[in-house]
Amino acid sequence: MKSADNKPELIVREQNPLNLEMPFSSLDGFITSTESFYVRCHFPIPEISADNWRLKIEGEVETPFVPADRESAWHIYPLRLRIDRLNADRAQIFAALRAENIGVNVHYIPVHLHTAYEGPSARGRFPVAEDAYDRLVTLPLWPGMTDDDVNDVVEAVTRVVHAYRR
Numbered sequence: 001m002k003s004a005d006n007k008p009e010l011i012v013r014e015q016n017p018l019n020l021e022m023p024f025s026s027l028d029g030f031i032t033s034t035e036s037f038y039v040r041c042h043f044p045i046p047e048i049s050a051d052n053w054r055l056k057i058e059g060e061v062e063t064p065f066v067p068a069d070r071e072s073a074w075h076i077y078p079l080r081l082r083i084d085r086l087n088a089d090r091a092q093i094f095a096a097l098r099a100e101n102i103g104v105n106v107h108y109i110p111v112h113l114h115t116a117y118e119g120p121s122a123r124g125r126f127p128v129a130e131d132a133y134d135r136l137v138t139l140p141l142w143p144g145m146t147d148d149d150v151n152d153v154v155e156a157v158t159r160v161v162h163a164y165r166r
Contacts, residue, residue, distance in 0.1 A: 059085055061079045064078060076107060079138075081135045089134070090136070092164070093161070101156075104138060104139060106138065110129040
């Protein structure tokens, strides 16, 4: 491994495509590779108290599971909607959250549903992937979020989900 000429602190892993890495010796304390990448590309990881904003909506949504002995990189925060317990589908929940000024998104569209492949006519070929796609929404998550921002998201999700309860 050799250092990059213009950035001697970076390690060149590969020239083509260019893959540079910061040496872990330059980081203070324990830091995961995802956190390392994040810090190099953005700025320090925000301090948001998870104790203040745990999303609790019994039965209507499933929040991400993280084993007690692990820590997530939290690059996204997906909610799995329990459509069977709601009077709305994902599109309606999505629209309602957008109406609440919450920038929800949809990630992980199954490949076979992309128009570059087979498109919507391929529905039914991969039911597990389609079920996940039909129920997942991704909540906003970005480095500059404050506790107030997070609370706004939690309160809006709670209002919308309660409005669509069966």
